[in-house]
Amino acid sequence: MCYTDARWGVTSLAIPAAAMDSHSLRSYYTTVSAPGSGIHPFSIVEYVDDREIMNYNSDSRRMVPSVEWMKKLGPEYWETETENAKGDEAILRHNVRTAMERFNQTGGFHSVQVMSGCELGDDGSIRGYDQHGYDGGEFIALDTQTWTYMATMSQALITTQRWNSPEVRLGERLRNYLENECIDWLKKHVENGREELERRVQPQVKVSGKDKDGTLKLHCLVYGFHPRHVDVKWMKNQVDDVPEDQTTHVLPNPDGTYQIRVSAEVIPKEGDSYSCYVDHSSLQKPLNTPWEPEQPSSWVTPVIAVVVVALLVVAGIVGVLIYRKKKAGYKTASTSDASSDSNNTATA
Numbered sequence: 448m449c450y451t452d453a454r455w456g457v458t459s460l461a462i463p464a465a466a467m468d469s470h471s472l473r474s475y476y477t478t479v480s481a482p483g484s485g486i487h488p489f490s491i492v493e494y495v496d497d498r499e500i501m502n503y504n505s506d507s508r509r510m511v512p513s514v515e516w517m518k519k520l521g522p523e524y525w526e527t528e529t530e531n532a533k534g535d536e537a538i539l540r541h542n543v544r545t546a547m548e549r550f551n552q553t554g555g556f557h558s559v560q561v562m563s564g565c566e567l568g569d570d571g572s573i574r575g576y577d578q579h580g581y582d583g584g585e586f587i588a589l590d591t592q593t594w595t596y597m598a599t600m601s602q603a604l605i606t607t608q609r610w611n612s613p614e615v616r617l618g619e620r621l622r623n624y625l626e627n628e629c630i631d632w633l634k635k636h637v638e639n640g641r642e643e644l645e646r647r648v649q650p651q652v653k654v655s656g657k658d659k660d661g662t663l664k665l666h667c668l669v670y671g672f673h674p675r676h677v678d679v680k681w682m683k684n685q686v687d688d689v690p691e692d693q694t695t696h697v698l699p700n701p702d703g704t705y706q707i708r709v710s711a712e713v714i715p716k717e718g719d720s721y722s723c724y725v726d727h728s729s730l731q732k733p734l735n736t737p738w739e740p741e742q743p744s745s746w747v748t749p750v751i752a753v754v755v756v757a758l759l760v761v762a763g764i765v766g767v768l769i770y771r772k773k774k775a776g777y778k779t780a781s782t783s784d785a786s787s788d789s790n791n792t793a794t795a
Contacts, residue, residue: 468645468674468728470496472633473564478539480547480557489536495636496644496675497699503532516640546581549602557582563621565629575625579603591625594618647729648673648704652736654723663715665689665738667723670706678726678733681711685722685735689713 474493482488487504494500500517503510510528512518543559559581566574577589585599587607595618596607610617637644650672656665669679675697681689693710700706713721726733 469567469569469676470633470637470644471564471566472629472636473562476535476539476559476561476563478536478543478559480543480555483556489540491532491535495633495640498640498644498703500636500640501528503529505536508533514640514643516643517636519639546586546602549605550581559586563625565625565633567630567633573626573630575622575629577621577625589618589621591622594622643703644674646673649729650677650725650727650734652723652725652734654736654738656721656738656740658715661714663713663721664692665711665713665721665723666708667710667725667736668706668708669723669725671700671704672706672727672729673704674728675705676728677705677707678724679707679709680724681709681713682722682724682735683713684720689721 472493472495474491476489476491477486478489479486487506489505491503491510492499493502499513501510501512508529510525510532512520512525539559539561543557546559547553547557559579560583561577561579563577564575566576568574575589575591578585579587581600581602587596587598587603587610589595590597595611598604598607609615648671650669653668653670654666655668656663658664665681667679667681669677677697679694683689689711692712693708695708697705697707709723713719715721720737722735722737724733724735
């Protein structure tokens, strides 16, 4: 493969650091060898955190904003981004053909994907990444300790040797972008979209549990929170951490908030209590939501009482009817000397 530096020709912005949450700026590039399945031959989608901020594809051939606050950057910015994207398109279309040659492929549907970007931690730490995939598998990745590229498939060795060569040193050139220009752009985007990106929405918590064969499976669903970072764990007796059995990734909701579920398996003992601990930047203090064994619903006891009363009433009515029936059929014994034969009628 060959790779040039067209994408990284971005003017550095001198933006003062500001107190902020952890944020990331990522660009995703996708190139396919043949059109099909509704996939553009080439596309770029750029994100701040998990929010798409702009995109480009080989049909429109324009980089366009995906959110309102990105329009603040003006026409010149979008012209520059469009030209950069066109340069990337030519490079990556060449790369997918080169990769096919390395794998001895002459046709079919194949793809090259690139994820590149930077992350600024809330403590001011900086992280960069540049990963390349082929047909869904990792192909090449940038080692940000040595700033050299590592091949994860034998077919990528020629490319990494070229990129790491003294003449190219692509990793070192990319380091300047990731640690400086990318971070500056990230700060700029966050400043423009701060109202949305750094809004605070408190999490909602729902706990549940199911006992099976003496093992209690606990679930803690935390949802509707923003920003993304959250600390969730199960606690025993308000003190001890419970080892997690299963944890989902923090997943985005359609409204821009997030959700996560943390599960644990425990063998409950008498006197033990379990609670879900949640800490989030929107909270003044962490939440500790206890799990309690399921109790009969609040309406069960009144219903039982009504049923009992109804049964008693019915029993009483039946008793009265039986009593009346017996009373109606009872005859007083005759005290006269007349025959007791029912066919005889009494005379006056």
